[in-house]
Each structure stands twice: as C-alpha cells, then as structure tokens.
Amino acid sequence: MERKSLLPRLEGNISGIKALFGGSADLNVMRVEISGIRCAVLTLEGMVSSSALAQMLFGPLMRFEKRNASPADVFAYVSQRAIFSVEGYATADFSDAAERLCSGFALILIHGCDRGWAVSAQGYEKRAVSEPDSEPNIKGTREALSDNLRTSLALLRRRVKSPKLRFEFLKAGRLSNTDLCLVYIEGRTPKKLIERTKKRLESFGGDLCLTSGGIVSCLSEKRSLFSGVSTTERPDVLCAKINEGRIAVLIDGVPFAAVCPALFIENFQAVDDYADEAFFATYQRFIRFSAFFISTLLPGLYVAAAVHHPEVLSRSVLLNLIASEERTPYPLVAEMLIVIIMFEILREAGIRLPRAIGGAVSIVGGLVIGDAAVTSGLISAPLLIIIGITATSAFVVPGLNPQMTVLRIVNVLLGGALGFFGVAVLSAVALVSACRTDCFAVPYTAPLTPFTFKAMRDVITRAGGLQKKREMLIENMNGASEGGGKA
DSSP states (O other): OOOOBOOSOHHHHHHHHHHHTTTOTTEEEEEEEETTEEEEEEEETTTBOHHHIIIIIIHHHHHOOOTTOOHHHHHHIIIIIOOOOSOEEEEOBHHHHHHHHHTTEEEEEETTOSOEEEEEOBOOOOOOOOOOSSSOOSSSOOOOOOSSHHHHHHHHHHHOOSTTEEEEEEEEOTTTOEEEEEEEETTTSOHHHHHHHHHHHHTOOOSOOOSHHHHHHHHOOSOSSSOSOEEEOOHHHHHHHHHTTOEEEEETTOSOEEEESOOGGGGGOOGGGGTSOHHHHHHHHHHHHHHHHHHHHHHHHHHHHHHTOGGGSOHHHHHHHHHHHHTOSSOHHHHHHHHHHHHHHHHHHHHHSOHHHHHHHHHHHHHHHHHHHHHHTSSOHHHHHHHHHHHHHHTTOGGGHHHHHHHHHHHHHHHHHHTHHHHHHHHHHHHHHHHHOEETTEETTTTTTTTOGGGGGGTTSOOSOGGGSOOOOGGGOSSSOOSOOOO
16 A cells, blocks of 8 residues: 655644544544644544643643744654653654554644654553463462553563563554564574564464464464464463473464464473472373373264174173163264263353353253253263263363364264274374474474473473473474574
8 A cells, every 4th residue: 555645734634644544533633832833633532541641742742932943843852852752753654643543652743844753652441460261270370461462561571581582563464453572582482483483474464363363373384183373371381481492472452372383292281280299290191181082082982882892891881881772762973972062052151151150051051951861861871971071071171172072073973983993093193183283393292203302301291300400492392303402
C-alpha cells in the first residue's frame, strides 16, 4: 500500500486521518494553541490514559511560551526538550500515524509542520497477573503470563536479570497489526534458529493474529500428528526453556507463549518435579508415562482382547464379560465408541460452560448417564469402568490430549477389526509420525532418538543435583554431538 505523507496544513492532516479511520466515533481530536501556533492532539477512545495525558502532555505543552515561535520551534520543543514519555516517535505519513494511534499513542500535529510526534500514553484496561489455569502447581510460582505484552516482558525480566536476555518486536496480521516479541538469551540460542524464526513469522499471511494457533502453525515445519512447537503460560517455565537455547514468541493479547523447538518428553515433566526430591519426581514421571499409555491403548486393547483374543483373559473375567455383553444391544466396538463420544461431549460441556456450573454439570451428567445406561442394559459395566480409567488417565498429561483422543478412537476401530495386530500397526505409525516430526533440525523425540546420553539424566528419571550441572542446550540434541553447547 502506498504511504501518503503528512501535509503542512493542520486541518488537512486531521481530515486525512479521519478519512483513514472512516469517521470512526472513537477518534478524538483536541485542538490546542501553543505560543500562537495551532496544534491538535489525536487519540483513540479507551486506548490512552486521561491522567497520563494531563500530566505528561498537556501540562508541558501549556508551559511552552516563546515570542514569535515558529512551527519548527514547537516541534523541536515537543520532540527534544519536553520529556512527555519514555517512548516518542516522529511520524511523517498517515499510515504510520494510524498505527501509532492504534497502539495507544497520542499524536501531536502542528500547523505548518509536515511531521507529527507520537507519545506513548497507553491506558487501556488489562487483566491483572493471575494464577496459571492450564499449568497449575503446588510449590512453584502463582504468576502466569498476561494478556498485556509489556506486563509479560516484565515478568520475564524479573526472573532473568541479565543483559543477555533479548526482546525483539515484530508485527503479524495485515489488519490486526499484532505486536509479536521474540524472546531468547544471547549466546545460548543459535543465530540460525533466530533468523529462521523471524523469516517464518514475517511470512505470516493472515489478516488477523488473535491466538497462538496461527503462530504455532506458522512455525511448524511439517504437518503431522505431533507438533514441534509448544505453548506455555508460565513465566518460570518459559525462562527455563529459553535457558536451554530455545526461542519463544509472545503475542500481544494472548497469555500464552509459543516455544520452539519442543520435545515429546516435555509433556511428562512438571514444575513440581524440580521442587520435590529426585526419587519422588522419578515416581511421578513413571505415573505420567503409565497414564499416557493407559489412556491411548487401554480401550483398543480391551476391544481387541474381547473380540479377537479371548484366550488372554482369565476364565472368570471372560465369563463376566460375556454375561455383561449379552444384555447390551450393540456390538462391543460400537458400544465403546458411543461411550467415548459421550465422554468427550461431557468434557467439552465442562470446559465451555461457565466455571461455576461446568464441573457440576459434567460430574452429575456422567454419574446419571452412566448409571442409567448400565441399569437399562445399553452399556456393560466393565466397559464403563474401562472408560472411567481411560478418562482419568487422560487428565494426567493434558499437553497430549488431542493426540491421545485421536489415537484412542482409531485404536478402538483397528482393535475391533484386526485385534492386537491393528493396535500394533497404529502404535508403529504413531511412533514413525513422532520420529519424523522436528522443528528447526531438532528431532521431536530427542534425546531418546537420536540418543543423547548427557540429556538423559532429566528424561524418564530426574537425577539429583541438576542445579550444579550445566544445562543441556537444545541444539545439541540432534545426535550430531555429545558436547556442550555454546555459552
């Protein structure tokens, strides 16, 4: 789009900006006179603070007095001698002036001057720093990233008090012009990773950038079941990740950061692992691994064993299963799929309904529907127990919930059609999909494959005394070397 320069005439500039906004009602124009020179201050309603404008802008402007002052004198005073705010920018065209207004700046226009001066006076409402909802913990911090980008950057700076922590700003979205911020530690994050991340973000072609999903898709190199980009809302987790040589992308208006490269093994790690003793953290990780396999494989194995391989079941279990299934009108595979879909509906209702009643609806709905279905003979009691165990296990590893849901349903279908062979085939396909997933040359399955011995001390187990050892950088988990990374 061609950029049109500002005019020396004040009214012409005001009319041009009004035309650019289409006469929007939230555009405020306050005309003032400074030493006999006509000026105007333009703001957008709700984007600036009235008290900040009064203290930082109008007060100093009204104190400027000079006989026979020219427009150049007023602009020099505004831009060089009067300290209105920490941020101030000269703008020479209408498009840049509009972008500054949309970012919460106050624009000062001077009659006889073909430039404007934008002053930072943001004062829009923002959510206070709250507790992390999707990544709760027991012994860690209670602060989560904020919707406001500047607040999130301050939370990170408080935890990494080093000049090596870098923030770089970009824009995304042709219409939204959303502020993005690259976060990394100089000397730890490879320069190639920084350059490739910038190049991918600059290629973002959407009109709006309102969620982290678009950024995750933009950073992902391959389309597969798993993603090489993860998200987090915890500033402490984000600091730990960039300390390992990763790069994070913060999005203005989104309380989640996109981090790349991501590893499969990180879904089984939690903040409390590093607050507890090493032996107990190892036990907790074993529980998470077990929950992942139970949630993914148990329904499919149950269907495969009951339909194709009854010899693996004991006589008493088999007789109980036969007695239960004789009272139900549906085949076992259809019955299992119906229950899984009903569970997903109840889970979705619990998430989307207001928090005050969402949990109650899902629990009461599950109890009433489950008990009524078993009593009426529509669903067998063993199958309901299997689904209950599966559903509980799924909540242990929330980061892999989409993948576990898909694998669970396909496992039931293949287990009912091909038995254990179908479950084994799907497991092999999922393993291949995970192995072929990478992000910027870092395999998703590292450090398991390719195997990196130095990084294994914090994978399935959590060795003690980790704080005394040098962090394993993410760039050294591609199987090319076993040595430490760059400092």
